Amino acid sequence: MRIAVASGKGGTGKTLIATSLALTAGNGAGRTTLLDADVEAPNAALFVQPSFTTTRVVEQMMPVVDEDACLHCGRCAEVCQYHAIAAVPERTLVFQELCHGCGSCALACPANAICEVPRAIGYLEAGEAKGMAFAHGMLNVSEAMATPVIRALKDYALEAGWEDGLVIIDCPPGTSCPAIEALQGADMALLVTEPTLFGLHDLRLAVQVARDVLGLPTAVVINKVTGDDAGVESYCRQEGLPVLMQLPMRREIAAAYATGCPLIRAFPEWHGVMRELLQGVQHLARVGQP
Ligand code: SF4
Numbered sequence: 345m346r347i348a349v350a351s352g353k354g355g356t357g358k359t360l361i362a363t364s365l366a367l368t369a370g371n372g373a374g375r376t377t378l379l380d381a382d383v384e385a386p387n388a389a390l391f392v393q394p395s396f397t398t399t400r401v402v403e404q405m406m407p408v409v410d411e412d413a414c415l416h417c418g419r420c421a422e423v424c425q426y427h428a429i430a431a432v433p434e435r436t437l438v439f440q441e442l443c444h445g446c447g448s449c450a451l452a453c454p455a456n457a458i459c460e461v462p463r464a465i466g467y468l469e470a471g472e473a474k475g476m477a478f479a480h481g482m483l484n485v486s487e488a489m490a491t492p493v494i495r496a497l498k499d500y501a502l503e504a505g506w507e508d509g510l511v512i513i514d515c516p517p518g519t520s521c522p523a524i525e526a527l528q529g530a531d532m533a534l535l536v537t538e539p540t541l542f543g544l545h546d547l548r549l550a551v552q553v554a555r556d557v558l559g560l561p562t563a564v565v566i567n568k569v570t571g572d573d574a575g576v577e578s579y580c581r582q583e584g585l586p587v588l589m590q591l592p593m594r595r596e597i598a599a600a601y602a603t604g605c606p607l608i609r610a611f612p613e614w615h616g617v618m619r620e621l622l623q624g625v626q627h628l629a630r631v632g633q634p
């Protein structure tokens with residue numbers, strides 16, 4: 345079973361919930377895996393302190409143009425949907441940060457002037473953490489393509505046989521390609537939000553992606569609850585989205601987070617609540633959206 349913990353915006357407490365869920369599940373029977381797919385800022389490792397046994401470089405194929413063979417016909421630029429290659433009269437230029445490695449330009453080139461070479465864009469680290477399997481992806485500094493690193497992370501989990509147990513994925517925030525890649529193939533999406541106007545706005549977008557586009561059973565955790573609500577609870581009621589947990593805005597929680605102390609270690613009294621949350625998400629993943 346794959347549980348994707350996601351959020352429409354950063355800073356909602358998604359990693360706090362993902363790590364607490366994983367540690368709660370890790371105390372039970374069966375294998376638990378935590379995958380940190382927030383590859384631009386992976387920080388779940390700070391909370392679960394893994395020991396890594398495997399490191400793997402993630403590469404993407406990039407086109408290289410042989411200027412001696414190039415006819416400067418512009419066909420490669422015509423087929424590139426990402427504007428990552430430009431043919432000007434004297435040269436054909438590749439913009440590596442924009443390239444998705446799709447290979448279309450090489451296929452379309454009438455002069456066989458384009459070959460593809462691998463280029464490292466990030467890496468994976470995998471091992472064990474507190475009785476769980478753990479892996480995270482890391483996008484290299486200045487690289488823009490997070491999606492291939494997330495895909496490689498999911499492929500690694502599959503190859504390692506981790507998919508047989510419970511897999512909790514800490515997704516990247518937002519609703520763009522990296523978040524979609526992390527959510528795809530999950531059995532349910534747990535969206536973490538906060539009761540503010542920004543939180544509500546981004547929750548709507550996340551629900552559109554997770555439930556309406558990807559068709560995942562979707563539930564919500566509201567974090568930083570103060571008593572003032574900009575409409576998150578009524579939105580969830582209208583949309584039939586179960587709110588499985590509310591976490592209060594408390595200075596001590598923020599302080600524990602800032603020191604890398606998992607929620608259920610800092611506040612053992614939350615153990616029961618986290619267990620109920622885990623049961624709630626597992627139930628929803630099995631039966632689908634109510
Ligand atoms: S398609 Fe091939 S020949 Fe034409 S501009 Fe691109 S690299 Fe040069």
Ligand code: SF4
Nearest residue numbers: 424443444446447449
């Ligand atoms: S590999 Fe694909 S994305 Fe990259 S330059 Fe060629 S056509 Fe564009």
